[in-house]
Amino acid sequence: xxxxxxxxxxxxxxxxxxxxxxxxxxxxxxxxxxxxxxxxxxxxxxxxxxxxxxxxxxxxxxxxxxxxxxxxxxxxxxxxxxxxxxxxxxxxxxxxxxxxxxxxxxxxxxxxxxxxxxxxxxxxxxxxxxxxxxxxxxxxxxxxxxxxxxxxxxxxxxxxxxxxxxxxxx
Numbered sequence: 001x002x003x004x005x006x007x008x009x010x011x012x013x014x015x016x017x018x019x020x021x022x023x024x025x026x027x028x029x030x031x032x033x034x035x036x037x038x039x040x041x042x043x044x045x046x047x048x049x050x051x052x053x054x055x056x057x058x059x060x061x062x063x064x065x066x067x068x069x070x071x072x073x074x075x076x077x078x079x080x081x082x083x084x085x086x087x088x089x090x091x092x093x094x095x096x097x098x099x100x101x102x103x104x105x106x107x108x109x110x111x112x113x114x115x116x117x118x119x120x121x122x123x124x125x126x127x128x129x130x131x132x133x134x135x136x137x138x139x140x141x142x143x144x145x146x147x148x149x150x151x152x153x154x155x156x157x158x159x160x161x162x163x164x165x166x167x168x169x170x
Contacts, residue, residue: 001025023086030079030087033072034094036065041101051109052169055102056161059132063157066136073136099125106168115168124168131160 001022005012019025040061044054066072079091102125109115135142135156 026084027086027090030075030090033069033075034090036069037062037094038097040065041097050114051105051112052114052165054105055128055165056158058101059157059161060155062132063155073133073139076133077137095129098129102128109168113170116170119168128161128164131164132157135160 079087
């Protein structure tokens with residue numbers, strides 16, 4: 001708290017008053033970090049995209065979000081593995097929205113004949129979320145043995161999504 005208040009040039013009581021303590025500040029940080037995920041899902045709803053295009057758009061937006069918010073993956077990972085009373089429910093709420101978004105797109109893709117009829121939608125939604133996020137969670141380690149430079153034009157999420165889509169397409 002001292003570091004935060006020093007950086008913000010405010011006193012501790014102002015943080016406590018505005019956020020009801022350090023837990024409230026942490027919740028506000030999580031909400032702020034996760035807000036673009038919800039925005040990405042809302043934006044694509046306004047576009048007339050196929051299920052595949054919606055999932056690809058989300059993957060592209062997720063990569064952009066992670067590049068702009070490098071600690072988001074750590075928050076998500078930490079609160080998913082060992083949820084706190086104040087952070088766990090926020091992560092769960094946002095991940096439930098992502099799961100619902102993916103689940104719906106996958107179901108629509110099956111109904112349209114774009115995706116395999118035998119696809120387990122529950123597993124496919126979890127798999128896609130895992131594929132897209134794992135790289136960003138483990139990025140510091142992956143960069144140690146990955147030969148693709150950070151400045152490469154290769155975008156991880158787009159590439160991973162193409163591999164995923166190949167597995168679920170008819």
